[in-house]
Amino acid sequence: MTDKKATLTIDNGQGSVDTFDLPIHKGSVGPDVIDVGSLTAKGYFTFDPGFTSTAACESEITYIDGEQGILLHRGYPIEQLAEQSDYLETCYLLLYGELPNKAQKDEFVYTVQRHTMVHEQIRTFFNGFRRDAHPMAIMCGVVGALSAFYHDSTDISDEHHRKVAAFRLIAKMPTIAAMSYKFSTGQPFMYPDNSLSYSANFLHMMFGNPCEPTVISPTLARAMDRIFTLHADHEQNASTSTVRLAGSSQANPFAVIAAGIAALWGPSHGGANEAVVKMLEEIGDISQIDKYVAKAKDKDDPFRLMGFGHRVYKNFDPRAKVMKQAADEVLAELGIQDEMLEIAKRLEEIALQDEYFVEKKLYPNVDFYSGIILKALGIPTSMFTVIFAVGRTVGWIAHWNEMISNPYRIGRPRQLYTGHTARDFVPLDQR
Numbered sequence: 001m002t003d004k005k006a007t008l009t010i011d012n013g014q015g016s017v018d019t020f021d022l023p024i025h026k027g028s029v030g031p032d033v034i035d036v037g038s039l040t041a042k043g044y045f046t047f048d049p050g051f052t053s054t055a056a057c058e059s060e061i062t063y064i065d066g067e068q069g070i071l072l073h074r075g076y077p078i079e080q081l082a083e084q085s086d087y088l089e090t091c092y093l094l095l096y097g098e099l100p101n102k103a104q105k106d107e108f109v110y111t112v113q114r115h116t117m118v119h120e121q122i123r124t125f126f127n128g129f130r131r132d133a134h135p136m137a138i139m140c141g142v143v144g145a146l147s148a149f150y151h152d153s154t155d156i157s158d159e160h161h162r163k164v165a166a167f168r169l170i171a172k173m174p175t176i177a178a179m180s181y182k183f184s185t186g187q188p189f190m191y192p193d194n195s196l197s198y199s200a201n202f203l204h205m206m207f208g209n210p211c212e213p214t215v216i217s218p219t220l221a222r223a224m225d226r227i228f229t230l231h232a233d234h235e236q237n238a239s240t241s242t243v244r245l246a247g248s249s250q251a252n253p254f255a256v257i258a259a260g261i262a263a264l265w266g267p268s269h270g271g272a273n274e275a276v277v278k279m280l281e282e283i284g285d286i287s288q289i290d291k292y293v294a295k296a297k298d299k300d301d302p303f304r305l306m307g308f309g310h311r312v313y314k315n316f317d318p319r320a321k322v323m324k325q326a327a328d329e330v331l332a333e334l335g336i337q338d339e340m341l342e343i344a345k346r347l348e349e350i351a352l353q354d355e356y357f358v359e360k361k362l363y364p365n366v367d368f369y370s371g372i373i374l375k376a377l378g379i380p381t382s383m384f385t386v387i388f389a390v391g392r393t394v395g396w397i398a399h400w401n402e403m404i405s406n407p408y409r410i411g412r413p414r415q416l417y418t419g420h421t422a423r424d425f426v427p428l429d430q431r
């Protein structure tokens, strides 16, 4: 709380004026936050569809400055984590607030590795899905179903249960993700190989087969790891807010993370990486870019340039910068000349100079380049959002755990009601 206060003056139109003093909270960095919690007792709600001006919670995990293009996890810039850390170390940081020392890191990695297998009956559970099911549909179902398999980690009031659930989710997400892919191809599921790193093991379960040893390129494993790291957390986005809201009802952690996966799926959020590649394929040729840019600017055309724009970043998305550099490196190392990358680069150039995009501050976001790397890694398009979900799982858990470990109330927004006022029921024969 600061010494500052906001004063809200309401002219009720009948010659009288109501004045309310509202306290102001100060974060460690970022804008001051006006506490409107007392307004309901005074007969008012605030109205903020899309929560553009609303801080729904207090958090110590991630900070974003959208104007400056800054993203910090527990104070550490995302660029440094992507370059100098790895995914599991970033997980530790997000969950516990500090970077681990060597012994802590070894123990954390060891524990995650001991939870990578899924209950054998989950393999049978997969058979209920159609072979052509979207892997995100499978993820929503299977992750939600984990609460039916792991009863000993669903008591959210027990810190140990929460800890075990966190390890299980972080460790099993790559296994379930790879199983959803294998199921769609008709290939056998691969058991995890705990001698491999988190990301190499994921590639092993995606691309290996039981008939021969899997050879995982360190370059590809490192690229995969960086993708997971860049997606690890992003403050109170739609899926994380969904996780917090679902968790606020005291639902179990597996149900809560399934809710996060569902919210992530949409093309305005995590589904954008898949949508970007589909869009680049549709554009097909550099000569067509102008046509698509014009479509994106046309108010009467629902088409949007996927991978552009962000609710918070109004300068650049720092994750996109790292991702672009990583895309260049991966394609160079793999010797891939990707026409899609050429289209993407040209599209970025044109859009960044176009008055419409400049004025609306629409810059490429993380998803603009992630799809290109994932494609180069041989990941099928339908798995892109699944990979986002794997990386984001730790962020969801960190936020859920932060909420549960502190005093919290069930999330319950109100509304501006514009429907009918009370009226009498009309019997069927009189309508």
Ligand code: CMC
Binding pocket: 050, 237, 267, 268, 269, 270, 271, 272, 296, 297, 303, 304, 305, 306, 307, 308, 309, 310, 311, 312, 360, 362, 365, 366, 367
């Ligand atoms: N192409 C064309 N116009 C756009 C785009 C775009 N990609 N994004 C926003 N606009 C326009 C929009 O039409 C609106 O114009 P006007 O003011 O004339 O009505 C203005 O820019 C503001 O857009 P908005 O939809 O009000 O902004 P928002 O903060 O509600 O939405 C967004 C943010 C990310 C959903 C949106 O920019 C978008 O749909 N982008 C494409 C999808 C995408 O790439 N999503 C991934 C986001 S990053 C990863 C993640 O968080 O999951």
